[in-house]
Amino acid sequence: MMHERILGYLAPVLGEATANNLLKHYCIKMHITVEEITPSQVPELANAMRPMMAVWLGTAGAMRAAEEIARMGKGA
Amino acid sequence: MSAKSLTKPFIFSLLILPITFVAVMSMKGAAAASALTMTLFAATVMVELFAVAQFVRVRRAFAAGDAGYLTWTLIVTFMIIRLVAEGRLLTLTYNLVPEYRDGASSTLYFYIIVLRYLYTLSDLLFIGALVTTIRSYKITGLPFKLLRVDYLYILALCTLPVVTFIFRGNLMQAAIANPDGYMMVYRLVAVSVGAVIASLCIVVRRYASQMGGGAVARVWNMVVVAGVARDGSFLALALISGWSKPTATFVEQYLLWTFACCWLIAALYQNAVFARAAASPEVAVAESLA
Numbered sequence: 001m002m003h004e005r006i007l008g009y010l011a012p013v014l015g016e017a018t019a020n021n022l023l024k025h026y027c028i029k030m031h032i033t034v035e036e037i038t039p040s041q042v043p044e045l046a047n048a049m050r051p052m053m054a055v056w057l058g059t060a061g062a063m064r065a066a067e068e069i070a071r072m073g074k075g076a
Numbered sequence: 077m078s079a080k081s082l083t084k085p086f087i088f089s090l091l092i093l094p095i096t097f098v099a100v101m102s103m104k105g106a107a108a109a110s111a112l113t114m115t116l117f118a119a120t121v122m123v124e125l126f127a128v129a130q131f132v133r134v135r136r137a138f139a140a141g142d143a144g145y146l147t148w149t150l151i152v153t154f155m156i157i158r159l160v161a162e163g164r165l166l167t168l169t170y171n172l173v174p175e176y177r178d179g180a181s182s183t184l185y186f187y188i189i190v191l192r193y194l195y196t197l198s199d200l201l202f203i204g205a206l207v208t209t210i211r212s213y214k215i216t217g218l219p220f221k222l223l224r225v226d227y228l229y230i231l232a233l234c235t236l237p238v239v240t241f242i243f244r245g246n247l248m249q250a251a252i253a254n255p256d257g258y259m260m261v262y263r264l265v266a267v268s269v270g271a272v273i274a275s276l277c278i279v280v281r282r283y284a285s286q287m288g289g290g291a292v293a294r295v296w297n298m299v300v301v302a303g304v305a306r307d308g309s310f311l312a313l314a315l316i317s318g319w320s321k322p323t324a325t326f327v328e329q330y331l332l333w334t335f336a337c338c339w340l341i342a343a344l345y346q347n348a349v350f351a352r353a354a355a356s357p358e359v360a361v362a363e364s365l366a
Contacts, residue, residue: 013352017288021218053353055212056292059139061353 002037005072006045013065014056022052042073079294079344086337093333097326109322114169116329121162123336128155130343137350143212147205148346154201155339161194176256189258196262199269202303206276209296213283220283230275236311240267243314263310270307277303291349298342305334 003023010019026048027034032041046069054062093116101109131152138145167173168188174180176188213220244260277300284293284300309331317324 011288011290013291013349015287015290015293017286018218018290018292020288022216025218052216052218055143055216057349057353058137058142058144061137061350065353 001035002039002042002073003034006037006042006069009069009072010065014053022049025052039073043070046070046073077344079341079348082337082341082344086341089337090330090334093330097323097330101322106322109326113322113326113329116326116333117169118166120329120333120336121159121166123333123340124155124159124162127336127340127343128152128159130340130347131155134343134346134350137347143208143215147208147212150201150205150208154198154205157194157198157201161191161198164191164194178257188256192258192262193265196265196269199266199273199306203269203272203276206273206280206299206303209299210276210279210283213280220286222279222282226278226282229278233271233274233278233307236271236274236307237264237268240264240310240314243318245318263313267307267310267314270310273303274307291345291352295342295345295349298338298345302335302338302342305331305338309335 006023007016007019010022014022024034026045027037030041030045030048032045037045046066049069050062050066053065057065097109097112100112131148135145135148135152138148164187173187174184176184241264244264280296281300284296287293309328312327312331313324316327
C-alpha cells in the first residue's frame, strides 16, 4: 500500500501522529482517500507536502524528502 | 559524534557526579567539594562551546525564509551571549578579577554587576526561540493543542518566583564566585525569566508529545529538559543554600551541566533529522529500527 510506504518514511522523522495528520491533510486537499493513493498521485502529493515538511526539515531537507517520496511512486 | 553515543555517557555522568560530590565532601571537606563544583563549571562551559558549534551547523541547514531559521538563529545568539557571560564568570570564579566592594571603580561595577545580566539577555533570546517554535507548530494547521493539565503546570511554575522571593535571603549566600549586594536582585530576575522559559517548555513538550514520537520530537524534548534544568538550578539554589552552601552550588552546577548536555544532544538530534530526511526510504526505516 502506497500510504503505508509514505508513512513508514515520514514517521521516524516527524512522528507517527504528525505523519498521519500530514498525509490526511494533503489527501483531503487533493480530494483523494489515504488508503487509495496511486503511484501516479505520489509525486504531486509529495510536492504539496513540501512546505509543511519545511517547517521541521528546512527547505532543502523538505525538498530531499519530497524527492524520496516521489521516487516511491515512480518505483512502485 | 552522534546524539545516541553521547546520551549514555551523559546519563552516567548524572549518576556519578552526585556520588563523587558526596564522597569528596565527606572525605576531604567543603573546600575540595567546591573545587569539584568549579571543575564541573569549567566542563559545562566546554560542553556549551561544542553545543554552539553544532547550533551553527543546524542553522546553516535552514534557508533564510524557513521557520526554523529564525528559531536556530535565536538559539545560536542565545548560546554565544551565554558563553560570553560564562567567560566573565570564569574570570570571577578563578579570581582573575578583584572582588567587588562598595566604592569600587565604575569599570569593575560594570564588569561584575551589569554584565551579569548577559545571562538574562541570553534567556530572553531562549524565550524568543521557544515562541518561534510554538508558532512553527501552529502554522502547520495540524492539531497541536494544550490540555487543561498544562495550564495547571504553568500556574504551578508561576509560583516559582514567589517561592524564590520567600527564600531570597539564601540567594545572597550562594554563588559560585564572590557574592555581592546586587546578587539577590539578579537571581530574582533570573528565576522569573526562568519561570517563563519553563512555562513555554511545557507548551513545546505537549506539542512534541502529540507528534507521536520521531526524531523532531526528540530534539524538542531535550530542549525542554534543558529549559527546566536551568530554572530548577535557581530554585535549588534558593532552597538548599540556607542548609549547605557547597551542596547548593554543586546542585546548581549539576543542573546547569544537565542544561548544557541536553542542548548539545538536541543539536545533534536536529542534525540527525536532516541526515535522515536526506536518506533513502529504506535507509531511513532501517535507521529508525536500529
